[in-house]
Amino acid sequence: MNRKIVLLFLSLALLSTSHAQTLTVSGAVSKPLVLEASALKAMTHADVRGKDHDGKEHRYSGIPLVDLLKRAGAPMGSELRGKNLTRYVVVKAADGYEAVFALPELDPEFATRTIILADSVDGAALTATTGPYRIVVPDEKKQARWVRGVTVIDVRIAN
Template identity: 65%
Template sequence: MGQQTSRRSIWWGGIALLALVGLATVRAQAQPVLTVSGQVTKPLTLQAADLKAMPHSDVSAKDKDGATHRYSGVSLFDLLKQAGTTLGGELRGKNLTKYVLVKAGDGYEVVFALPELDPEFASRVILLADSVDGKPLAPGIGPYRVIVPDEKKPARWIRDVKSIEVKAAN
């Protein structure tokens, strides 16, 4: 009887260990990660806490149904600046051929020219939003979404952003 109890204890201990490892794996996979890479001097891999700690901006913008919402998040310019992207006074000549490719979890991709994102060239803030009207973005839309205020069509309001890559057209 003692040997059988010992085997059961080992068996249940093994099951409990597998369950804990599985739970840790699911939690690690569930943690949103955003990468900023390409022609940058400091590629970034950011967790949700990293983005939450960055300075946030707010923009009001109309969604595809014409309803105005207040979005909060990090400007794409600030993310690119942190990654060491060519911006500001260096954004001239061949550097003007650089662009940003934003990719979503479902494979959708959109492009922005660097001057569109740089306050020395453009007056609007293009945002990597993590909340709308004071609440986290809904599943399937977030955890991150690019918001482009004042565009006639929100086709570049890419949902579920996973990566941002800086490239050159030539």
């Protein structure tokens, strides 16, 4: 009986680990995505620098959030006008934490900074407490929108 319980816990741990590696991009997009770790790793990465809660500057590497949104069919560039300017992104973490970004602040035609879905810091994979994926917002005074353990990126339209 104890062996069955141990196997059950191991199975659940493996399922939760593999689920944590999956990222969903959904909502008001034309091509919702469910991306596995291998697909995310294969995407073009960008490096940004930012000060973490420790007050030290670190180099983060990850996928520009705009690239994920474009791949999912969110309006960007010349499409980002009129009603599309009311769209926003809710980034959700495995622990229930959420942060909001206006869609224009993620588009390089509107913004000068690159916000990324990081998968490494200073050349090493993110730790279990911050990863496997983390939103990094360079130059923000507070890291309140640096969502750790990202699982969902949901595009919405304001009423």
